[in-house]
Amino acid sequence: MGFIVKVFRYPKTSCEFLPVSLLETVRAARRAAQILAQLSPAERDRALLAVATALEAAQADILAANAVDMAAAADLPKALQARLALKPSKMAGMAAGVRDVARLPDPLNQRQIHRELDAGLILERRTCPLGTIAAIFEARPDAVPQIASLAIKSGNGAILKGGKEATHSCAAIFAAIRQGLAASTVPPDALQLISTREETVALLALDRELDLIVPRGSNEFVRYIQDHTRIAVLGHADGICHLYVDGAADPAKAIALAVDAKTQYPAACNAIETLLVDAAIAPTLLPPIAQALREQGVELRGDERAGALCPMNPATAADWATEYCDLILAVKVVDGLEAALTHIQTYGSRHTEAIVTEDAAQAETFLNTVDAAGVYWNCSTRFADGFRYGFGAEVGISTQKMPPRGPVGLEGLVTYKYRLVGQGQTVAQYTGPSARPFHHRDLPL
């Protein structure tokens, strides 16, 4: 296995740190993370407060670095420029976000099981850090303090890789974070910034060194990561969410929820891509829903029955499987709940699915039957978000089946260990004809 050997230097705000190879960079993070993992919650929180202060102190340097990136990005799409741009208000938000993470409950050393297997043989399951994670994200410089603070809070080392358009901004923010850590007991090496695509690709082979990859970016990018590594990946490629308007839907709720779920932020993964309307109510309800969506600039693509009720572009088979990330919505008239469930099972990406109905039994069937991380009744799919769920900070959204599933907070950055403490017990004593029995008595957590 070959690792890319290179020397890279951070821009002017950087410090003494000069990794000579990616493997060394990752190993430095691992070693530092082992120290970080042993710190008290108060020490980790104090380090976060120091980071927030350092970010504020470095504001001028960070804005200057961002100006360099912005100048180079002048010809890039406006949406990318908007994500890239740092203003003083966004800077204040970054520091506030780090302080918010400091205030979250400690995710480490939480006892989940406490059980006496037999007299003097005590089992505990306690949460602990994963180890070292890699977070790969787009040209969004504010992701650097966000992920850095989640990593510190959860006792993990982190390798951060931002989009290349944000190189100077990320480096300046990262330098400030490390300066903050230098004033704390958290070893600054626990966080490392890498900058090239080659390093990202090389990271994927480091399954002995990295415990989790958190990719944020396009569907293609996330799928590439998933297909090219043995490291656990927390993320999701597709977000094909549906809103099913049942025959017993309240019309006002149906219209409001369709508009919100499609238009409130169309590029989000929890925005809907397909509207399913029960044939029993479609003749009266589809026209006003369509009108409300069009007033928000949404292009509708319907199946034959939808088009017959309400002229719109025809949908092709590909539309049911497309995440538009745009003001486009596929529309299908279905014969009731069963047909809606079949469509969702076929095309849904197990992210978030919603029903609008006043019929509690229909809703219950929908919530029980649909296989998705989020199943919603009479509310917008756009609520699928760690902050809205009250997790305080979001690592990402997972559409895998095994937990952690759906919006993932700090819980996704911790694992657990079983601690068994005895007085010399052997398994032979608990085996065979005269075996001692276990009594498996749960103790207070």
Next chain:
Amino acid sequence: MGFIVKVFRYPKTSCEFLPVSLLETVRAARRAAQILAQLSPAERDRALLAVATALEAAQADILAANAVDMAAAADLPKALQARLALKPSKMAGMAAGVRDVARLPDPLNQRQIHRELDAGLILERRTCPLGTIAAIFEARPDAVPQIASLAIKSGNGAILKGGKEATHSCAAIFAAIRQGLAASTVPPDALQLISTREETVALLALDRELDLIVPRGSNEFVRYIQDHTRIAVLGHADGICHLYVDGAADPAKAIALAVDAKTQYPAACNAIETLLVDAAIAPTLLPPIAQALREQGVELRGDERAGALCPMNPATAADWATEYCDLILAVKVVDGLEAALTHIQTYGSRHTEAIVTEDAAQAETFLNTVDAAGVYWNCSTRFADGFRYGFGAEVGISTQKMPPRGPVGLEGLVTYKYRLVGQGQTVAQYTGPSARPFHHRDLPL
């Protein structure tokens, strides 16, 4: 993607079920699992009791089928024959095991989060089945009722594949299980038996249809599965466990634990492969430990310092990385806890690691620092087991970092969904300058 198309028939005890392709087999399980998932706990438990009764009723057929397998296995290793052989006592154990699973607490519909995000907007996180799992195991026919009962209890469909040496035994047991289910509300199609290696390989590609693979078998086999599928895998390839005898160890405990952890069942993944002895105590303690191990027929392979204290075969670098699964133990003299921790970090497979010491501070450092699913103090690594932990039934042992980690009970076969129930709330109401705040008030679970 091509699927293997074949027609196969179960032996005489089988019923009407004749899948024509693997994909159809898996889809039949999925459809049936959707019905199974909606059944009440009482219905699932009644089905398990019917299965236990059916296994008892089919005892003669099953023993006859097993005799066919045993006759064909006459030239195979004795250990394989021992796993393969079914005696009336093992048959009684199978039925009792199914009834034990019925008595376990229901793993489904358990509320983990119950939170009012805002007035009339209620979030719940509830456990639910994974969907459909595939379990691939060796020539151990009693794994069929074990895994089948765990699948039914947890509301999952299951594709079962036994070792080819156990073909007739597995088919007869499976037919009895289906007969039991036919007398219950659980659709028998929820469980499917496949029999060829080609089908196993084809399963690995069905990532849209299968939610988890549970492989049980050799290291090479598990690693092959892990490397050839995008489906989540619950299992472990390596079990390289260590016992560290600290300078402050109680000699009697050290001797008893070394003997138990190596010899009580040397082929188990939680048996130790390497003994680390603190140089401070090695001169007095290594000789009696070595003698006790040799009395149990253990071959010792030591580093130079161990060999100087106590003549033994020399260990090579490969020994530290070898899972012997046999009465062989590598022995190394280390300079205290730090050196032991470094060795374990380098060579351990994150399974289970133990320290023998009377020094609580040394023990605490060990338990906190070692990165493994199980960290033990003064007890045998052989306790790493779902039954001994009190989980009632074991799906397997996982050495991955993310939960589920270590011995996994029914918890490993369930996931969760977030249910959000509102009254028409949109995200737009909670966004922007006049945003409604969330109040995130936890409700009773």
